Amino acid sequence: MAASHATALVALLPPCLLALLLLRFATVLDPDPDAAVPRVKAAAPLPLRFRHDGAFKILQVADMHFGNGAATRCRDVSPDGGGARCSDLNTTWFLRRVIEAERPDLIAFTGDNIFGGSATDAAESLLRAISPAIEYKVPWAAILGNHDQESTMTREELMMFMSLMDYSVSQVNPPGFLVHGFGNYHIGIHGPFGSELVNTSLLNLYFLDSGDREVVNGVKTYGWIKESQLVWLRATSLELQKTVLAPALAFFHIPIPEVRGLWYSGFKGQYQEGVACSSVNSGVLNTLVSMGDVKAVLLGHDHLNDFCGNLDGIWFCYGGGFGYHAYGRPHWPRRARVIYSELKKGQRSWMEVESIQTWKLLDDEKLSKIDEQVLWRRSTDDSDHKILSRPGA
Ligand SMILES: *[C@@H]1O[C@H](CO)[C@@H](O)[C@H](O)[C@H]1NC(C)=O
Ligand SMILES: *[C@@H]1O[C@H](CO)[C@@H](O)[C@H](O)[C@H]1NC(C)=O
Numbered sequence: 161m162a163a164s165h166a167t168a169l170v171a172l173l174p175p176c177l178l179a180l181l182l183l184r185f186a187t188v189l190d191p192d193p194d195a196a197v198p199r200v201k202a203a204a205p206l207p208l209r210f211r212h213d214g215a216f217k218i219l220q221v222a223d224m225h226f227g228n229g230a231a232t233r234c235r236d237v238s239p240d241g242g243g244a245r246c247s248d249l250n251t252t253w254f255l256r257r258v259i260e261a262e263r264p265d266l267i268a269f270t271g272d273n274i275f276g277g278s279a280t281d282a283a284e285s286l287l288r289a290i291s292p293a294i295e296y297k298v299p300w301a302a303i304l305g306n307h308d309q310e311s312t313m314t315r316e317e318l319m320m321f322m323s324l325m326d327y328s329v330s331q332v333n334p335p336g337f338l339v340h341g342f343g344n345y346h347i348g349i350h351g352p353f354g355s356e357l358v359n360t361s362l363l364n365l366y367f368l369d370s371g372d373r374e375v376v377n378g379v380k381t382y383g384w385i386k387e388s389q390l391v392w393l394r395a396t397s398l399e400l401q402k403t404v405l406a407p408a409l410a411f412f413h414i415p416i417p418e419v420r421g422l423w424y425s426g427f428k429g430q431y432q433e434g435v436a437c438s439s440v441n442s443g444v445l446n447t448l449v450s451m452g453d454v455k456a457v458l459l460g461h462d463h464l465n466d467f468c469g470n471l472d473g474i475w476f477c478y479g480g481g482f483g484y485h486a487y488g489r490p491h492w493p494r495r496a497r498v499i500y501s502e503l504k505k506g507q508r509s510w511m512e513v514e515s516i517q518t519w520k521l522l523d524d525e526k527l528s529k530i531d532e533q534v535l536w537r538r539s540t541d542d543s544d545h546k547i548l549s550r551p552g553a
Pocket of ligand 1: 234237238240241243245246250
């Protein structure tokens with residue numbers, strides 16, 4: 161009786177009044193904000209896996225340079241770029257737009273995610289910068305650039321905080337190793353559910369902290385990857401390759417000195433500014449070459465460079481500047497990079513990675529897709545001998 165009366169009453173209410181009533185109920189049902197209700201992190205499904213169609217797509221977002229949001233102005237946009245209406249929110253809209261268009265399986269934020277000098281509260285700024293990834297429930301991994309720590313949090317605190325954020329797969333540092341910096345970790349991408357390689361990492365991602373600034377013999381320079389990090393990297397790669405010779409990708413913010421030489425040896429994309437690397441060469445390229453598994457390195461830092469060039473068989477690719485509060489160039493759209501890996505189709509199920517491709521997306525009217533290229537393709541003669549042993553098999 162009471163229930164049907166209530167239903168009849170509700171039916172008579174104008175919709176807006178009903179909405180207000182529901183809102184009121186929601187407030188009543190909301191837990192006491194002062195009560196200690198533990199909020200558990202919304203975790204990404206781990207391990208990450210290739211999709212059922214045998215693909216895995218990574219979106220690289222380089223140099224968002226996020227500040228305080230709507231109040232933080234754009235830099236280097238053309239006069240028709242919105243003027244005073246152009247802010248950090250344009251960076252957010254661009255991120256939503258590329259997520260909608262590409263539906264990535266992972267987003268890699270490769271440093272200078274926030275621009276410390278313009279961020280009043282580092283945590284607040286980071287939450288806003290990353291929010292589209294969380295909104296779309298896309299797993300994401302982040303590393304630090306040279307500007308992230310210039311606000312209210314140290315590099316360690318930033319990595320710790322990012323490791324605890326929703327859908328983050330970021331880690332502070334690898335357990336069991338004493339490594340320099342914060343944000344050195346490995347993420348393995350496993351075979352799809354239902355495949356024979358469901359328990360095997362078929363694509364390895366290495367994230368490294370390339371530091372911020374250093375002084376060498378009294379001269380200021382950028383940071384570099386230290387020997388302790390390379391020790392971990394070599395050991396991890398060696399361990400992984402005991403079971404499967406899976407290709408790998410490395411992500412770090414500051415380019416290595418050899419990237420400069422690509423000006424002479426060739427590149428695809430735009431090389432519009434000097435490579436702002438460290439004066440110290442710590443042998444990263446030698447290490448990567450000796451490891452053998454890394455096929456491409458994804459870089460940030462130099463916003464006007466978005467090229468890929470090959471050094472000793474390894475591609476070095478810039479993401480290209482993404483953020484509107486970062487320096488850029490008017491009439492040269494902000495951009496993002498996609499790294500797309502596909503598995504080989506076996507007779508009964510998906511096999512190992514067959515190819516890795518890349519392209520970029522511009523924040524122009526059409527969200528133009530440019531500079532498509534193949535970064536790696538498994539040579540046919542060795543494709544059947546790559547699986548050395550299967551864990552659990
Ligand atoms: C920023 O966003 C505003 C509002 O949508 C738009 O009018 C403006 O053109 C955008 N600026 C750029 C550079 O994309
Ligand atoms: C994968 O691991 C799970 C859990 O350890 C196991 O039950 C399953 O049989 C394994 N599958 C394959 C194909 O190795």
